[in-house]
Structure formats: structure tokens, C-alpha cells
Amino acid sequence: MDNNESMPSDRQGELVLFPVKEKEVDGIQMGVLNDGTPYLTMRGLSRLCGVSHKAIDLLTTEWLDVKQKPRGQKVDAILVKKGLRLTKLFWNLEKNGTDIRAYPASVCMAILEYYAFDAEQVDNETAKANYRALAESTLKRFIYLSVGIDPENPHRGAWQAFQDRLQLNSQVPFGFFSVFSEMADLSLKMINTGFNFGPTSVPDISVGIFWGKHWVANELNQKYGDRAKHAHTYPDWFPQHKAGPIDAWIYPDDALGEFRRWMQQSYLPTKFPAYIESKARDGSIPQINSITLLSQVKKPEPPKLN
Structure with missing residues (x-):
């Protein structure tokens, strides 16, 4: 993404990215990339939002097409408010021979907000509960702490x-x-x-x-x-x-x-x-x-x- 944020669209190709720490907490798979970016996997993001893997797959795979449709427009509007104009929402990475999708924290919070407040015909209680528990900054803090990294670095500023x-x-x-x-x-x-x-x-x-x-x-x-x-x-x-x-x-x-x-x-x-x-x-x-x-x-x- 050439709005210069640490997001999938633009940095892949500039820097070879790979997970350096991973963990699963309450069924939510997460990790940190070698450039310091915290992420959730597709499984972790679907668990966070209280929806199926297929729902996240359909929402995010063909993003350029999906964001022209009503549900994609709503997610895109949330991203744009964050200053993000993205052509892709995740990285395709490989870890120990297994392909994974890594969704950075800003994208995760936008999709969580959509499922909490805008998605129709879904049970949004899980998404609402998680959204209320996690502000965007606390999602990053949650990921860092869960994989054993102190986000505040109180003794190592x-x-x-x-x-x-x-x-x-x-x-x-x-x-x-x-x-x-x-x-x-x-x-x-x-x-x-x-x-x-x-x-x-x-x-x-x-x-x-x-x-x-x-x-x-x-x-x-x-x-x-x-x-x-x-x-x-x-x-x-x-x-x-x-x-x-x-x-x-x-x-x-x-x-x-x-x-x-x-x-x-x-x-x-x-x-x-x-x-x-x-x-x-x-x-x-x-x-x-x-x-x-x-x-x-x-x-x-x-x-x-x-």
C-alpha cells in the first residue's frame, strides 16, 4: 500500500517477511513478523469475529472486487477512516512448509468493527464483546504480550x-x-x-x-x-x-x-x-x-x- 503504512499491499517485495514469534491464545492464532508487525491468522481473525473461516475468506480474498460490493464498502470505509487505502488485506506467508495468511492489526480491527456493528444476518455478540475489549492499541498490546514481548519496553526504551x-x-x-x-x-x-x-x-x-x-x-x-x-x-x-x-x-x-x-x-x-x-x-x-x-x-x- 503506497500510503506508506506497514500493510500487505506494498511492503511485500520490498522486504521478505516471515513470522518470528507465534502463539495461540483461546483459539486465536497470532504472531509477530520479522519487521515487528503484529498479525492474526485467518483462523485467529475468524475466531475473534465469531464467524467461519469461509466468511473471512470470501470477504478478503478478492478484495479489489469485494470492496465494490456493499459489505466490502463498509469495511473499506472503516479502513479509509484510518488513512488506509488498500489493494490487499493480508500477506501470504510460509511457516515450516505451511501456508498462512497474516492479517495486520489495523485490518483485523476494521474487520472486527464491521462484524460487530455493520454485518447483517450474523450473530454479532462475539464480535461486539471482543471489539469492546480491544481498542486498536490494545489489540497490538495483547498480541505482543501473548507472544512474550513487552510492548512498553520499560527497561529498554x-x-x-x-x-x-x-x-x-x-x-x-x-x-x-x-x-x-x-x-x-x-x-x-x-x-x-x-x-x-x-x-x-x-x-x-x-x-x-x-x-x-x-x-x-x-x-x-x-x-x-x-x-x-x-x-x-x-x-x-x-x-x-x-x-x-x-x-x-x-x-x-x-x-x-x-x-x-x-x-x-x-x-x-x-x-x-x-x-x-x-x-x-x-x-x-x-x-x-x-x-x-x-x-x-x-x-x-x-x-x-x-
């Missing part, structure tokens, strides 16, 4: 997350730089302005994706030399840690000036505000004025020379 990742990933090979390390100054400014740097908000992934596209599109390897892969490790209290070290691109030092110019002139003004707004919408970070934050993290223009 944004500063701890940044420090732990920096210590684990400080040894980049000589002659190369990593996007994460080069973003240290920006990350510190973001934390100072209230950004919740942690398992569900990893801004270097967003920067790395767009910088990688810029690198390939402009054939910068011909100018600076080839980039390389280097293992990036997440702290053991991050859900991403279960996947082990992740291969991430590192870039020749000669391209560092190009990267910094691209950050200031391209990523920060055109991509960064949408990233911040998407993270605020899905509850990963508190509401932050992206324009104000941009003015605080963007470097000032260089002084004019006489």
Missing part, C-alpha cells in the same frame, strides 16, 4: 534500543559504510524529539530500501564501486532477533557524500514525513508532527562563501 543495535553493528568492514551507522546522528535527533526507536519502528529499513533503489537506478556502482552484503544483528529482545543475522547492504566509503546529499535533498523532504505519519497511524510511535520533526532533523544549509 528508545535509547537502549539504539545503543544495543549500535554496539552489535559497529564493525563494518574497512572501506564501507552502513546505512544504520551513518544514520546515527539522525536517529539521535529523532529520539530526542519523541520517536520511539524500537522493534516496531526501524527507520533504517525505510532509508535502506529507498537508497538501494537510488543506487541501482543511477548505476552508482560504476562511479563508486560495488556494494556488498554484511550481517546486521538485532538485540536479543527484538522479535527480529529470532531470524538471526540479516544480510544488509553496505556501501563504498567513496559514496558517502552522495548518500548524505541524497538523504538531505531527497529522502528527508519526500519520504520521511510519510514514514513518520504511517508509524503514528499504526500506533508504533506517538503522534508526532512530521513537518516539525523534519525541520529539527534536517541539516541547515551551508553558509554562503564570500
Whole structure:
């Protein structure tokens, strides 16, 4: 979904997603993906809503067609109120040779709301009871707690997350730089302005994706030399840690000036505000004025020379 939220339509293809933690609670199957997104399976979502698997299947499988029909229009209207205009409602993933559907929390809450208050000819008592028990933020909290992750990180806040990742990933090979390390100054400014740097908000992934596209599109390897892969490790209290070290691109030092110019002139003004707004919408970070934050993290223009 190119409204820049952590949703199925757009991120699949940008980042290979897979479950890192799973659990079943009262028949509700749930988990967390390697990028920190909490989800319910189709079975879990149907149990939450008090309907059959077939009902969820029919509602969500051919979403582009279904959202043109009365029931789909109602679900789509709920999603649009959340700022979500989706072409797909779930990820198709594989876990231990088994195919699963992963519905992110925002989609789950929209479908639950539909079955609680708008669906006709169904027993909506289960959906109503669950909807009243779960606000959107508490659904995410419920999933995190159920799979053993503390959503508040009371002893491991944004500063701890940044420090732990920096210590684990400080040894980049000589002659190369990593996007994460080069973003240290920006990350510190973001934390100072209230950004919740942690398992569900990893801004270097967003920067790395767009910088990688810029690198390939402009054939910068011909100018600076080839980039390389280097293992990036997440702290053991991050859900991403279960996947082990992740291969991430590192870039020749000669391209560092190009990267910094691209950050200031391209990523920060055109991509960064949408990233911040998407993270605020899905509850990963508190509401932050992206324009104000941009003015605080963007470097000032260089002084004019006489």
C-alpha cells in the first residue's frame, strides 16, 4: 500500500517477511513478523469475529472486487477512516512448509468493527464483546504480550534500543559504510524529539530500501564501486532477533557524500514525513508532527562563501 503504512499491499517485495514469534491464545492464532508487525491468522481473525473461516475468506480474498460490493464498502470505509487505502488485506506467508495468511492489526480491527456493528444476518455478540475489549492499541498490546514481548519496553526504551543495535553493528568492514551507522546522528535527533526507536519502528529499513533503489537506478556502482552484503544483528529482545543475522547492504566509503546529499535533498523532504505519519497511524510511535520533526532533523544549509 503506497500510503506508506506497514500493510500487505506494498511492503511485500520490498522486504521478505516471515513470522518470528507465534502463539495461540483461546483459539486465536497470532504472531509477530520479522519487521515487528503484529498479525492474526485467518483462523485467529475468524475466531475473534465469531464467524467461519469461509466468511473471512470470501470477504478478503478478492478484495479489489469485494470492496465494490456493499459489505466490502463498509469495511473499506472503516479502513479509509484510518488513512488506509488498500489493494490487499493480508500477506501470504510460509511457516515450516505451511501456508498462512497474516492479517495486520489495523485490518483485523476494521474487520472486527464491521462484524460487530455493520454485518447483517450474523450473530454479532462475539464480535461486539471482543471489539469492546480491544481498542486498536490494545489489540497490538495483547498480541505482543501473548507472544512474550513487552510492548512498553520499560527497561529498554528508545535509547537502549539504539545503543544495543549500535554496539552489535559497529564493525563494518574497512572501506564501507552502513546505512544504520551513518544514520546515527539522525536517529539521535529523532529520539530526542519523541520517536520511539524500537522493534516496531526501524527507520533504517525505510532509508535502506529507498537508497538501494537510488543506487541501482543511477548505476552508482560504476562511479563508486560495488556494494556488498554484511550481517546486521538485532538485540536479543527484538522479535527480529529470532531470524538471526540479516544480510544488509553496505556501501563504498567513496559514496558517502552522495548518500548524505541524497538523504538531505531527497529522502528527508519526500519520504520521511510519510514514514513518520504511517508509524503514528499504526500506533508504533506517538503522534508526532512530521513537518516539525523534519525541520529539527534536517541539516541547515551551508553558509554562503564570500
